[in-house]
Amino acid sequence: MVPERVTLVTLGTFSMPKLRAFYRGIGWEETPTSNDQYSVFTTAGVLLSLYPYEELLKDAGLQLTGIQPVEPAFRGITLAINVEEPEQVDDIMEQVRKAGAKILREPHEASWGGRTAYFADPENHVWEVAWNPSALFDESGAMISF
Known part of the structure; x- marks a missing residue:
């Protein structure tokens, strides 16, 4: 059986210093093992890591398939920061x-009854910030249900 959990999300980066500075700039804490080649930030429930894009291709065995780095663009995936209060979305x-994010959609009332907004980090990784009135969080701040 495959464990039902996500423990680490890795973003392939074209500019490690720029992306590290952004996530530090929003107040996220790096682990002591972070350096200029691999950076890890602690979040509730999952670790977020940054790794050079070309190295990530090689590590995943994709370099041999002819996939080449392209300009950062929407990759068909969003990451989410869910919060406990609607005002937190705006804050x-x-x-x-x-910190330098590109605001994609300003905070607004969502059709499903919450409050949501979207931004892109400096390399166009898309994040949603959302308040869902039915969300449940554990003691560490990880969302466990909605």
């Missing part, structure tokens, strides 16, 4: 704006 969007 977080202001923080990421100041």
